[in-house]
Amino acid sequence: MMFPSQNCAEGLRGALRSLVRPVAVVTAAHAGRNHAMAATAFCEVSMDPPSMLVCINRLNATHLAVSEGADVCLNLLAEDQREISRRCGGGVVPEERFEVGDWVLGPGGPPRLADACASILLRPGRIVDHATHAVVIGEVVDVALRDDRRPLGFHDGAYLFPLAGAALNLVAQSALLGEAGSMTDGFLMLDVMRAFYWFDEGLQSALRARGWEAVSRSQSMAFANIALGVRRPIDLARNLGITRQGVSKMLQEMVDREWIVIEPDPTDGRASVVAFSDKSQQLRADALEILSRIDQELGERLGRKTVDALRATLGRDWGPPPEISALPSAQ
Ligand SMILES: Cc1cc2nc3c(=O)[nH]c(=O)nc-3n(C[C@H](O)[C@H](O)[C@H](O)COP(=O)(O)O)c2cc1C
Structure with a gap:
């Protein structure tokens, strides 16, 4: 224009x-x-x-x-x-x-x-x-x-996060790949990421409104990983896509805030594992309660059936991550 x-x-x-x-x-x-x-x-x-x-x-x-x-x-x-x-x-x-x-x-x-x-x-x-x-x-x-x-x-009058930035980069690059990669075709992975940010935004602002100290996006992801049973720092580093030094610093901050404790791995004396601290109990209880209210709100906005179907699809066993080996040859 x-x-x-x-x-x-x-x-x-x-x-x-x-x-x-x-x-x-x-x-x-x-x-x-x-x-x-x-x-x-x-x-x-x-x-x-x-x-x-x-x-x-x-x-x-x-x-x-x-x-x-x-x-x-x-x-x-x-x-x-x-x-x-x-x-x-x-x-x-x-x-x-x-x-x-x-x-x-x-x-x-x-x-x-x-x-x-x-x-x-x-x-x-x-x-x-x-x-x-x-x-x-x-x-x-x-x-x-x-x-x-x-x-x-800061983009278009709103705040952005680096991972969202990475998603935008991916979309920008995909435009170079031609129609098959254009934004309108949509990537399910980007939709899932956007949905994750939507939940995390709601969770973070509700926690702040209840007087909790700000939890960074990586700490929030670390919390989710620990709740899913990922307890070794090396596994957390891989899942969060950060270096071992980066994860150590982040975990130390979480220890300083008394959210987690680092204890010896019962299965390997030389390694350590991460666990929630007793003091984090109230924070976790608040987070769970907020998440269930966000689910409820989403149900009211999109319809209960739609949200249940989405949960069922995401909750199914998709098998191991696919190994897509070679690029399809140019037509
Ligand atoms: C994301 C964002 C970016 C801003 N960028 C600028 C800027 O570059 N320069 C500027 O003078 N004001 C900028 N502002 C506005 C000032 O931060 C705002 O007017 C502030 O209240 C000024 O401080 P004062 O009230 O103590 O004078 C920005 C505000 C926001 C929210």
Whole structure:
């Protein structure tokens, strides 16, 4: 679709909505106050010296702090940090923005989100005003990086997760394969993934509403695996598609939160297995109750018979995963 010049803003909005953008919370500390704002308009500028830019609306409180010389921190959000983005995107008043998240509110520096994918400290060098916004270009003076976190994305006005991103990539690649791989043909695997995210979203937000600490998507999948009897870290790593180091870090976090315990494997003295802790009992009871209410809600929306038939199909023994050996020859 072509947009005449007076509608270019609309066209640009549409174009930007079609992109998957990473989300950051830009923070600054100034005159005894901490500021935080969600942002997607940021990117790298150069590597020598390492520098980045972020575009800040000149009406935002963070802009005042930066224009008076404050450093800024770009906290790159992880998949389970939507609520932090929502709060810092204007969802709550500034005083309540640090109430959710593992914030380090140190003296003399901008707030840092300890479990973000990365926190990049910028020392603003140039600030270029353009219309409503200021382009703040800063030199990177410190980076805290965590390699076990997956990024949060923003697409078409909604939050996206990396696995959903992988599914989108798959669809995009399939378009290159011609009609047989086009989106309209549909892949059952993608439908199943989408359905899983739908359930997990409902579960996560209901758990948060009951006051539970945020459970990341991988932790949620680890919970489901443990409930299904997968107890060895190496098997969890394989099922979750992450490295052994990644799974160890994640499990350690779950131990620290007292959700699980790691104990010796009774069948192999040198190995260990994961088990639910006694303290996780209430969390699991809440999760089960929420899941049964989500099932019920789905039944009301789609019809009980449809949902029962779906459950019966998914619950059947499909046999071992297929071994599709060779590509069919080109016609
Ligand atoms: C996903 C998302 C991305 C945003 N990106 C930007 C951005 O790049 N620059 C900006 O100035 N505001 C952006 N905003 C809006 C600000 O986060 C929002 O106006 C915030 O309330 C400003 O902080 P203040 O109320 O303390 O001034 C974004 C909001 C959301 C939810």
